[in-house]
Amino acid sequence: MRMFRSDYSEGAAPEILRALVSTNDEQVAGYTEEGDEHCDHARALIRAACGRDDVDVEFAIGGTSANVVGVTGLLDDWEGVICTKDAHINVHETGAVGACGRTVLPTDDANGFLTPEAAERVWQFQTSTGRHMTRPAAVYISDTTELGGVWDLARFDALCDWADARGLKVFLDGARLASALTSSAAEGLTLEHIAERCAAFYLGGTKNGMLFGEALVIADPKLKRAFPYLIKERAGLLAKGRLLGVQFEAAFEQPADGNEALWWRLARNANACALRLRDGLVSLGFEPYGESASNQQFFVVSPEVTRSLEAACGCETFYTLSDGRLVVRFVSSWATRAADVDELLTLAATLA
Amino acid sequence: MRMFRSDYSEGAAPEILRALVSTNDEQVAGYTEEGDEHCDHARALIRAACGRDDVDVEFAIGGTSANVVGVTGLLDDWEGVICTKDAHINVHETGAVGACGRTVLPTDDANGFLTPEAAERVWQFQTSTGRHMTRPAAVYISDTTELGGVWDLARFDALCDWADARGLKVFLDGARLASALTSSAAEGLTLEHIAERCAAFYLGGTKNGMLFGEALVIADPKLKRAFPYLIKERAGLLAKGRLLGVQFEAAFEQPADGNEALWWRLARNANACALRLRDGLVSLGFEPYGESASNQQFFVVSPEVTRSLEAACGCETFYTLSDGRLVVRFVSSWATRAADVDELLTLAATLA
Amino acid sequence: MRMFRSDYSEGAAPEILRALVSTNDEQVAGYTEEGDEHCDHARALIRAACGRDDVDVEFAIGGTSANVVGVTGLLDDWEGVICTKDAHINVHETGAVGACGRTVLPTDDANGFLTPEAAERVWQFQTSTGRHMTRPAAVYISDTTELGGVWDLARFDALCDWADARGLKVFLDGARLASALTSSAAEGLTLEHIAERCAAFYLGGTKNGMLFGEALVIADPKLKRAFPYLIKERAGLLAKGRLLGVQFEAAFEQPADGNEALWWRLARNANACALRLRDGLVSLGFEPYGESASNQQFFVVSPEVTRSLEAACGCETFYTLSDGRLVVRFVSSWATRAADVDELLTLAATLA
Amino acid sequence: MRMFRSDYSEGAAPEILRALVSTNDEQVAGYTEEGDEHCDHARALIRAACGRDDVDVEFAIGGTSANVVGVTGLLDDWEGVICTKDAHINVHETGAVGACGRTVLPTDDANGFLTPEAAERVWQFQTSTGRHMTRPAAVYISDTTELGGVWDLARFDALCDWADARGLKVFLDGARLASALTSSAAEGLTLEHIAERCAAFYLGGTKNGMLFGEALVIADPKLKRAFPYLIKERAGLLAKGRLLGVQFEAAFEQPADGNEALWWRLARNANACALRLRDGLVSLGFEPYGESASNQQFFVVSPEVTRSLEAACGCETFYTLSDGRLVVRFVSSWATRAADVDELLTLAATLA
Structure with a gap:
């Protein structure tokens, strides 16, 4: 059975891989720099x-x-x-932002969304003694949030x-931005609007069908000036920068057939599979945890059922609730097919 | 004409690319961690x-x-x-080691090789006031050095x-270690011997036919304990870690035909092309700069000839000498063919 | 009226100042190093x-x-x-520990004491994903805590x-350790016992009658080796290191009259004044906030009364409670006299 | 005999010490902040x-x-x-600037003065590969330089x-700026002129008669905004900031008798003693090393004579020359008297 562990379990989407293969023999300038036409x-x-x-890209x-x-x-x-206390930079990056000497200031927001109210409390406290x-x-x-939440326009x-x-x-971590923007829950929030309001944000590739890679969009003048140097100083500059250019070209090029660009289509598939799984599990009586409309779905299950599902x-x-039940995460991706979901639902029916 | 600008101008060697394509659909655990059988x-x-x-790999x-x-x-x-004053960590990494709070202490060695004498002077000075x-x-x-020098055993x-x-x-930067160890100038220095004496070193992939990637060999207990965390904290941990495993598998797997593993063969080709170019240019009367027996070759040429060669x-x-002549670098790679060298020599003959 | 704002409002205790004056003309080796007999x-x-x-001192x-x-x-x-979320290193040092690349991991402890239960939750979480x-x-x-709490032996x-x-x-911030150890609430906790169990801790001088200075006691081998270099690298090494030696000599020298050393006596005065103030305010009907038996006392008062007390x-x-009342802090020091307390109580009586 | 080891061997000049004693009982706001009238x-x-x-002070x-x-x-x-390769930040501060993530870029200047020519070479190199x-x-x-050199206006x-x-x-380290500006070798360079051209610089107190302390003058907008936070984050903010205010007040207050302020007078004494020593030693046949007109004097002497002088x-x-002779440093200070110099000269006469 296909795993639902993460959206980075497979390699790359076929279109991405083909682009890498077809450009492989080209000689291209290094480091995403001048002369790299793909970048x-x-x-x-x-x-x-x-x-x-x-903006700089x-x-x-x-x-x-990208976060660091x-x-x-x-x-x-x-x-x-x-940021929220469950933010990726606060808990899942081994202190990487702090290691560069900047301080992460978590709020007490509990559901992955940073609220003005909680942020204001941090602001008031942090500015209280100069x-x-x-x-x-x-x-x-981050959009989506750690719990799969999708930011809407309001x-x-x-x-x-x-x-x-x-x-x-405002900095937006868009590791799963494609899933967020193609979700019905985005309710009016568009890429253009994000680009208008953020100092910087990124369009995730690693979790949306590329081998690896994120594209940062930078409006802030300080970061514009710093980025080229910082990405090298922080050991993140790829010698064969063309790999990033080629992949993002393939992801954002307008298809001749009038379809959406690949970056959007891959995410729509991941979302559709996630909702098919969600609806199916709910029909089977499983209890969802939170309201995700994106490619990560969380459910509350007993330890025994968790073991069976995990093995399968x-x-x-993700969490252990106070009553001993567990919150488990299912992740779909560009590679998931409806048949994979149905196979999982068939198994789940035996556990419900 | 094929460029001789760098050994990271192309994508990956065909065998590497095939391994990536053939494993693309597998679902593999992330981050080079437990369960990733390729790693x-x-x-x-x-x-x-x-x-x-x-050792840990x-x-x-x-x-x-890898250096940071x-x-x-x-x-x-x-x-x-x-390290030497021209060491990569001292001049070409935007202060990346220093940015992690450690100090780079350059000697006055001039030709890329760190000598005990110059290192001892730095030691004496740095320990003189506690x-x-x-x-x-x-x-x-680094082996090879910045100037293509190859360390021999003595x-x-x-x-x-x-x-x-x-x-x-002792830390050895092996970005071009394959070229070094397959060079005749290595004179007895082997991978096994390096592994025996270094606290840590790495086997370069980026400049030897992979899309990207270096494999660190770690004997030092402090670094063994730190590496798994540091690679994440310093933002160098790849989600699809399998890409590194798959590429290094392909590079070090023993071929069924009894040939050497790919990592060695790719470097032998780069070296052979480099020596063919060197011998050819010397025959044409060009003046070599230093004695490189690896895949980087340096020559002293006039500004006019440099312009023609660079365009071609x-x-x-690399340097401007005091008499106004320039030191230029030609780099061959796994992708260079004898015919490419000959085409360049034909052109060079018109400039000699 | 004498201020009760802080325990670093005055210069130094007379005995400390006399020691500095009487040794002023001596020529002493620099940087607390070899040859500085006072250190x-x-x-x-x-x-x-x-x-x-x-131990190293x-x-x-x-x-x-000292914390950094x-x-x-x-x-x-x-x-x-x-550490607790209100720990000095977490909130009051402008991210100084983090700026050295280490991460501060706050618990949800609410009253200044770090509990094994809350610490265990952080441990479990932080070790959950390797x-x-x-x-x-x-x-x-820290002993005393941010809220004046005194650690007891148990x-x-x-x-x-x-x-x-x-x-x-275990690291113990002892900026106010003298006040803690001379408090009745220490209940069996002694300097010797702290020295036995801590990897490192310090005996505060700045807030106990010195011009400035803290004395670190180091049992941990890693820190023993690092301290001499780190204190210089972190820009904390005093050229006239003798000033620290002279002051701590004066503070810990056994008086000929059989009395306790000065460091203890100064703290006893601060504590006695604090308790006199606490008892007096309670008698007047003021509501204490928490149970401090050390030189910082916290009371809950209305905004109007706060304004009068603050001016006086x-x-x-420190805090605004949900009902609009404020938590205010009174601090006594080595310099506070019983008469100062009584003068404040006389004023407070008019506000009660 | 009075030592000539350093200008930080004694405590503070009497006027400074008196100011500290006479203000000791005042209660003053902490951290050099609002309400500290001395600062x-x-x-x-x-x-x-x-x-x-x-400017901000x-x-x-x-x-x-101050440097960090x-x-x-x-x-x-x-x-x-x-900076020059012998600059204090490059060699004598255990990598403190680098530990804050910025890179020190030394020139090959050999005599302590940073020249535009050598600096230009560093500039050209460092900007050669983006x-x-x-x-x-x-x-x-730094003024004076590590070798006692005094910058003149030109x-x-x-x-x-x-x-x-x-x-x-331009940043100027003024640890010994008083000695520099009162030297005849300053030839037109004034404090006002330095303040006009530097982004930031400091007026040294530690080596000019204070217990400790440097006063930074900041014209640069970025540093103006950062300093209050950075001095805390880098663990350099003194709780009893008044100590710095009181000392610099005493140093720069215009005396009623029409004399120069103390900061200048103390340095003039140090310089006068240094020149008396220099002239005396030269008369005795000792060979000066370099041309210092400030409070540090360097002489070339044999190892045997060095031992006798060092003991006395x-x-x-400082250095061992290639012929085996040594460069030794004599330092005078605000505390040195003509009689001390003469006593040393009497001894030196027996060694010449």
């Missing part, structure tokens, strides 16, 4: 998708590298970034409005 | 090639990441690493003996 | 007070410097320190036992 | 001495702290500072002009 083309495609000519090999360079490049040494405390200068959010604008009022820059499909346990 | 297999192959069972996406994690993981905050100076705790060398052992006597750990084959200018 | 003497006195010959100019060097010197880059999270390697506590041993079981080092005695507001 | 007064006096109202406890916060606060993470190298953004000089302006042309900020007056050995 330049990918940059142009992404700028167009964002509807902004004035740069590449990182993965999410942690993006977040710390927005900040001075003594400044910090506000220079004795790290000064907040940015906020970090929620996103409320946070951006609050951040603007405080003079804070690789789903991971 | 585990690659580790076993590399341990065998090194003749040591007791880990992966990095590129040379700077490898070198800083050997040191405490207040310790430093001795804790007011960074204390040396490791040495960094030179290598002399440095290691000196380092041992001072209690310093992408060779890069 | 050596102070080291011997402190070792004796701790009942351990095998070193000096820092203030609490943040002490805590980070116990840890490797990828390791973290568990190297993707900062690994805890030490705990940080509580201290319970935490140390838990830390030992997890292989975590400089007490500071 | 505010000292700031006003220093601004007046600099002839600029628009801040305090550090010593030279390394001052230099790194001028730079972004990926930027570096050009973001693969640390980008220079500031220059660091030399200073030539460097500042070069730096301006390259867009580099604590002079330190």
Whole structure:
């Protein structure tokens, strides 16, 4: 059975792989730099998708590298970034942002969404004794959230409005942005709108059908100036930078047949499979945990059922609830097929 | 004409690419971790090639990441690493080692080889006023050197003996180690011997036919303990770690036909092409700069000839000599063919 | 009226100042190093007070410097320190520990004391996904706590036992350790016992009658080796290191009259004044906040009364409660006299 | 005999000590912050001495702290500072600037003065391959230099002009600035002029009669904004900040008798004693090393004579020349008297 463990279990989508193979023999300038036409083309495609000519588009090999360079490049040494306590930069990156000397300032938000109210409490506290405390200068959010949550337009604008009022820059971790923007729960939030309001954000490739790679969109002048150096200093600059260019070209090129670009289509497949799984499990009587409309689905199950499911499909346990039941995560990807979901549902029916 | 600009201009060697394509649909555990059989297999192959069972083998996406994690993981905050002034970590990595808080301590060695004499001067100076100076705790060398130099057994052992006597750990940057070890100039220096004497070193893939990737061999207990965390904290851990496993598997697997493993064969081709080019240029009257027996060749040429050569084959200018002539570098790779060399020599004949 | 704003409002206790004046013309070796007999003497006195010959005693100019060097010197880059969320290193030092690349891992303890239960939750979480999270390697506590709390023997041993079981080092911030150990609430906890169980801790001077200075007691081998270098690298090494030696000599020298050494006596005065103030305010009907038996006293008062008290005695507001009342802090010191307390109580009587 | 080992062997000048004693009982706001009238007064006096109202004046406890916060606060993470290879930040501070993630870029200047020619070579090299190298953004000089050299107006302006042309900020380490500016060799270089051209610099107290302390003068907007936070984050903020205010007040207050302020007078004494010593030793046939007109004097002597001098007056050995002779340093201070010099000369006469 296909595993539902993560969206980075397979290699790359066939179209991506074909692009890598077909360009393999070309000799291309290194480091995503001048003369690399694939990177330049990918940059142009992404700028167009964002509807902004004035942003810089740069590449990182993965999410942690994009977060480290993006977040710390927005900040001075003594400044910090506000995020939820479950934010990837706060718990899942072995202190990588902190290791660059910037401070992560978690709120008490509990469901993955950073709220203006909780952020304001952190702001009030951190500015209460002047220079004795790290000064907040940015906020970090991710779309989707750690729990698969999808930001909608109203929620996103409320946070951006609050951040603007405080003079804070907004950074958006888009490791799963394709899944978020193609979800029905996005309700009006578009790539163009994100590009308009964020100091910087990225379009994730690793979890959306590429071998690896994230594309950073940078509007902030400080980060624009710093990025080319920081990505090298933080050991994230790829010698064969063309690999990033070729993959993002393939992902954002407009197909001749009038279809959407690949980046969007891959995410739509992941989402459709996730919702098929969700609906199926709910029909079988399984209890969902939270309301995800994206490619990660969380369910509350007993330890015994968890063991069976984990053995069958690789789903991971996220939390243990106070009653002893577990929260498990199922992840679909560009590679998941409806038949894979149905096979899992057939098994689940025997456990329900 | 094929460019001779660098050994990372193309994608991957066909065998490597085929391995990536043929494993693309497999679902594999992430992050090079438990359950990733490709990484585990690659580790076993590399341990065998090194003749040591007791070393850890880990992966990095590129040379700077391998250097940053490898070198800083050997040191405490207040310790430093001795290297030549032209060492990659001293000049070409935007201060990446320093950005992790360790100090790079360059000698006055001029030709890329770190000598015990120059290293001893740095040692004497740095230990002359106790804790007011960074204390040396490791040495960094690269094989081949920045100028294509190849360490032989005697030179290598002399440095290691000196380092041992001072209690310093030896780190070897092996971005081009395959070219070095397959060069006639290695004179007895083997992979097994390096593995025996170094605290840590790496086998370069990026510049030897892989899309990207370096394999670190770690004997030092402090770095063994630190590496798994540091590679994540320094943003160098790949989600699809299998890509590294698959490539190094393909590079070190023993072919059924009794030939050498791919990693060695690719380097032999690069070296053979480089020597063919060197001999050809010397025959045409060009003046070599230094004595490289590896895949980088340096020549002294006039500015006019440099312009013609650069336009034709992408060779890069390294230095300007005091008489106005330039030192240019030609790099061959796994992808270079004898015919490419001959085409360049034909052109060069018109410029001699 | 004498202010009750802080215990660092005045200069130094007369005995300390006299020692500085009387030694002023001596020529002494710099940097607390070999040949500085005052530092050596102070080291011997402190070792004796701790009942351990095998510890290193070193000096820092203030609490943040002592915390930064002490805590980070116990840890490797990828390791973290568990502490309460209100810990000084977590909120009041502008991210100084984090700026050295180590991660502060706050618990949800609410009253200033780090509990094994809350620390265990952090441990469990941080070790749940291996190297993707900062690994805890030490705990940080302060005695007294941020809220004036005094560790007793049972509580201290319970935490140390838990830390030992997890292989975590214990660091104790002793900026106000004199006040803690001379408090009745210490209930059996002694300097000797702290010296026996902590990897490192310090005896505060800045807040106990010195111009500045903290004395670190180091049992941990890693920190012993690192401290001399780290204190210089972190810019905390005083050229005229003798100033630290002279002050700690004066503080720990056994008086000829058989009295306690000054360091203890100064704290007893501060505590006595604090309790006199506490008892007086309680008698007047003021509501204490928490149970401090040390030189910081917290009371819940209305905003109007706060304004009057603040204008009169400089007490500071710490929190705003949900009902709008404020938690204010009164701090006594070596310089406070009973008459000062009574003057404040007379005023308070008009506000009660 | 009085030692000539350093200018930080004694405590403080009597006037400084008296100021500390006479203000000891005052209760003053902490951390050099609002409400500390001594710090505010000292700031006003220093601004007046600099002839600029628009600079910030801040305090550090010593030279390394001033250098770390001052230099790194001028730079972004990926930027570096050009200085001579013997610069204090390059060799004598255990990598403190590097530990904050900025890179020190030494020239090959040999005599302590940073020249535009050598600095230009570093600039050319560091900007030759774009973001693969640390980008220079500031220059660091010290007045006096490590060898007692005194910058004159022409030399200073030539460097500042070069730096301006390259867009580099100028930072001046003034640990011994008083000695420099009161030296005849300053030839027109004034405090006002330094304040006009430097992004930041400091007026040293530790080596000019204070217990400790340096006063930073900051014109650079980035550093103005950062300093209050950085000095805390880098663990250099003194709780009893008043100590710095009181000392600098005493040093820069205009005496009623029309004399110069103390800061200048103490340095004049140190210089006068140094020149008396220099002239005396030269008369006795000793060979000076370099041309210092400040409070450090260097002489070339045999190992035997060095031993006798070192035992008598604590002079330190700086270099060993190729002929086996040694370069020794004699340092005078505010505390040195003519009689001390003559006593040393009498001894030296027996060794000449």
